[in-house]
Amino acid sequence: xxxxxxxxxxxxxxxxxxxxxxxxxxxxxxxxxxxxxxxxxxxxxxxxxxxxxxxxxxxxxxxxxxxxxxxxxxxxxxxxxxxxxxxxxxxxxxxxxxxxxxxxxxxxxxxxxxxxxxxxxxxxxxxxxxxxxxxxxxxxxxxxxxxxxxxxxxxxxxxxxxxxxxxxxxxxxxxxxxxxxxxxxxxxxxxxxxxxxxxxxxxxxxx
Amino acid sequence: xxxxxxxxxxxxxxxxxxxxxxxxxxxxxxxxxxxxxxxxxxxxxxxxxxxxxxxxxxxxxxxxxxxxxxxxxxxxxxxxxxxxxxxxxxxxxxxxxxxxxxxxxxxxxxxxxxxxxxxxxxxxxxxxxxxxxxxxxxxxxxxxxxxxxxxxxxxxxxxxxxxxxxxxxxxxxxxxxxxxxxxxxxxxxxxxxxxxxxxxxxxxxxxxxxxxxxxxxxxxxxxxxxxx
Numbered sequence: 119x120x121x122x123x124x125x126x127x128x129x130x131x132x133x134x135x136x137x138x139x140x141x142x143x144x145x146x147x148x149x150x151x152x153x154x155x156x157x158x159x160x161x162x163x164x165x166x167x168x169x170x171x172x173x174x175x176x177x178x179x180x181x182x183x184x185x186x187x188x189x190x191x192x193x194x195x196x197x198x199x200x201x202x203x204x205x206x207x208x209x210x211x212x213x214x215x216x217x218x219x220x221x222x223x224x225x226x227x228x229x230x231x232x233x234x235x236x237x238x239x240x241x242x243x244x245x246x247x248x249x250x251x252x253x254x255x256x257x258x259x260x261x262x263x264x265x266x267x268x269x270x271x272x273x274x275x276x277x278x279x280x281x282x283x284x285x286x287x288x289x290x291x292x293x294x295x296x297x298x299x300x301x302x303x304x305x306x307x308x309x310x311x312x313x314x315x316x317x318x319x320x321x322x323x324x325x
Numbered sequence: 326x327x328x329x330x331x332x333x334x335x336x337x338x339x340x341x342x343x344x345x346x347x348x349x350x351x352x353x354x355x356x357x358x359x360x361x362x363x364x365x366x367x368x369x370x371x372x373x374x375x376x377x378x379x380x381x382x383x384x385x386x387x388x389x390x391x392x393x394x395x396x397x398x399x400x401x402x403x404x405x406x407x408x409x410x411x412x413x414x415x416x417x418x419x420x421x422x423x424x425x426x427x428x429x430x431x432x433x434x435x436x437x438x439x440x441x442x443x444x445x446x447x448x449x450x451x452x453x454x455x456x457x458x459x460x461x462x463x464x465x466x467x468x469x470x471x472x473x474x475x476x477x478x479x480x481x482x483x484x485x486x487x488x489x490x491x492x493x494x495x496x497x498x499x500x501x502x503x504x505x506x507x508x509x510x511x512x513x514x515x516x517x518x519x520x521x522x523x524x525x526x527x528x529x530x531x532x533x534x535x536x537x538x539x540x541x542x543x544x545x546x547x548x549x550x551x552x553x
Contacts, residue, residue: 153361193553197491199365205426213427213494214553295427298496 139164140208148203150195158195161207166191168208168286169215175281176219178270186222190215212286213296216278223274260322268318272311279304280311365488372488376481376508380515383477390521396455403452404445404528405514408536411444412510419503420489427495434499441506441540445513445533454523461524467531470520474535478505478512482539486547497552498544504551505543509536 146160166187173183173190193214194201201210269277275297282293283304293308294301360368418437423429462470482505493500513532522528 151362153363155358193491196359197494197553199360199362200489200492201362202422202426203362205422207426209425209427210494217494217552292425294431295423295425296495298431298499300430300432 140206144205144207147194147198147201147207151198151201151203158191158198161194162191165207165211169211172212172281172286173215173219175269175285176216176274176278177222178266182222186215186218189218193218209288209292209296212282212288216296220274261319264318264322265315268315269311272314276307276311276314279307280315283308284312368488372481372484375484379480380477380512384515384519387473387516387519390519392456392459392521392523393518397453400452400455400523403448404517407448407514408444408510408517409514411441412507412512412514415441415503415507415510416485419500419507420485420492428493428500431496431499434496434503438499438503438506438540438544441503441510442533442537444510445536446529449525449529449533454525456523459523460521462522462527462531466522467527470516470522470527470531471535471538474509474512474516474532475538477516478508478535478539481508481511482543482547486543486550490550491553493548493551494553497548501548501551502540502544505547506536506540508543509539512539 143161143164146157146164149157150161169190170180170183170187173186174180177183177186190211194211197214201207269280272280278297279293279299282288282296283290288296290301290304294304297304299307415437418429418434421429428434460466485504485508486501489504513536516535517528517532520532522531
C-alpha cells in the first residue's frame with residue numbers, strides 16, 4: 119500500500135485575494151466600531167466561514183461550530199467599541215471564538231468530542247490523481263480520519279495551538295496573543311500535537 | 326396633455342448598495358445598540374474622573390499624616406511616588422491594545438501583574454524607617470489600613486471593569502489582575518500619605534496585602550466582565 123503523503127508543513131494560506139478580503143474586513147470592523155451597523159455584515163461575510171472552519175476543528179462538531187460562530191459574531195458586535203481602527207480583526211475574532219469554544223466545553227463538562235465529517239479531511243488528504251484512483255482516495259480519507267481522531271483526542275491547549283498555526287495560518291506571535299500564552303509555549307504545544315499526528319499517521323502507514 | 330419632456334429627468338434614487346446587517350445586529354439595535362468607540366471613550370474619561378474624585382474625597386476625609394515633615398526623601402520616593410507611578414503604568418499597560426488589539430505580550434502582562442504586589446513588599450522591606458520610635462502599628466491598625474486601602478481601590482477597579490466590559494478578548498484574567506494590582510498600588514500609595522505607621526511589617530502586610538488582594542480580585546472576579 120502506497121504510504122500517505124499528508125503534508126504537515128506550516129504552509130501559508132492562499133495569498134492576495136484572502137489578504138484583500140481580510141483588509142476589507144479590518145476596514146469594515148473599524149466602520150462598525152464608529153457606529154455603522156451595516157458594515158458588520160461585511161465582517162460577518164468575511165469571517166464567518168473562517169471562524170466556522172476554526173471552530174469545527176476545535177470542537178469536531180459542525181453543528182456546535184455553527185452555534186459558536188453566531189455567538190462569536192454577536193460578542194464581536196457587542197464589543198465593537200473596543201476595536202481600534204488600524205488593528206487586524208482576524209486575531210481578535212479568533213480570540214473571541216476561542217473563548218466561546220472554551221465556555222461551551224466547560225459547560226459540556228468535557229464531554230467526548232463528536233467526530234463528524236468535515237472539510238478537514240479533504241484539506242488534509244493528499245490530492246487524488248485526476249484519474250480518480252480509488253486507492254488514493256481511500257488512503258487520503260483514512261489519513262484525514264486519523265488526523266481528526268488525533269486532534270479530538272489531544273488536549274485543548276495542543277489542539278488549538280496546532281489548528282491556529284497549521285490550518286488558520288497565524289504566525290506564532292499572533293497565535294500566542296490569541297491564546298494568551300508565550301510563543302515558546304505555543305511552539306511546544308503545536309510541536310507536541312504535530313508529533314502525535316505524525317505518530318498516528320506512521321501507524322497507518324505500517325498497516 | 327402637458328409635455329413631459331419639459332420636465333427634467335430626475336436621477337433615480339441610487340439603490341442602497343450597503344448589505345443589510347445580520348439579523349442579530351438589528352435585534353441588538355432594537356434593545357440597546359452596543360457602544361461605539363466614541364461613546365466608550367467618553368465612558369473611559371468619566372470613569373477616570375470618577376476614580377480621581379473618589380480618591381480625592383477619601384483622602385480629604387481621612388486627612389494627611391501628621392508626621393509628613395519628618396519623612397525622609399527616600400521614604401516618600403519609595404513608598405509613595407514609586408508605587409503611585411507603578412500603579413498608573415500598570416493600569417495603562419493593562420488597557421493598552423498592543424499590536425494585534427489583544428493587549429501587550431502575554432508574558433509581559435503576567436510578569437507585571439505578579440510584580441504589582443511585590444512593589445510594596447520590596448519597598449516596605451528596603452526603605453528604612455524615617456525616624457526612630459515611630460508608630461509601628463498593631464493588628465487593629467493593620468486591619469484598618471488593609472480594609473481602607475481596599476475600599477479606596479474598589480471603586481476604580483469596578484468602574485474600570487464596567488468601562489472595559491468585553492475589552493480583553495485574550496488574557497482577560499492576567500490583564501484584569503494587572504488592572505486590579507495597578508488600582509491597588511495607587512490606593513496604597515495614597516493611603517500611605519495618611520497612615521502614620523512606619524513599621525515595616527505593617528507596611529508590607531497591610532498596605533502591600535491590599536495590593537495583593539486587589540490584584541486577585543481583578544483577576545478572579547472582574548475578569549468575568551472584561552472577557553467578551
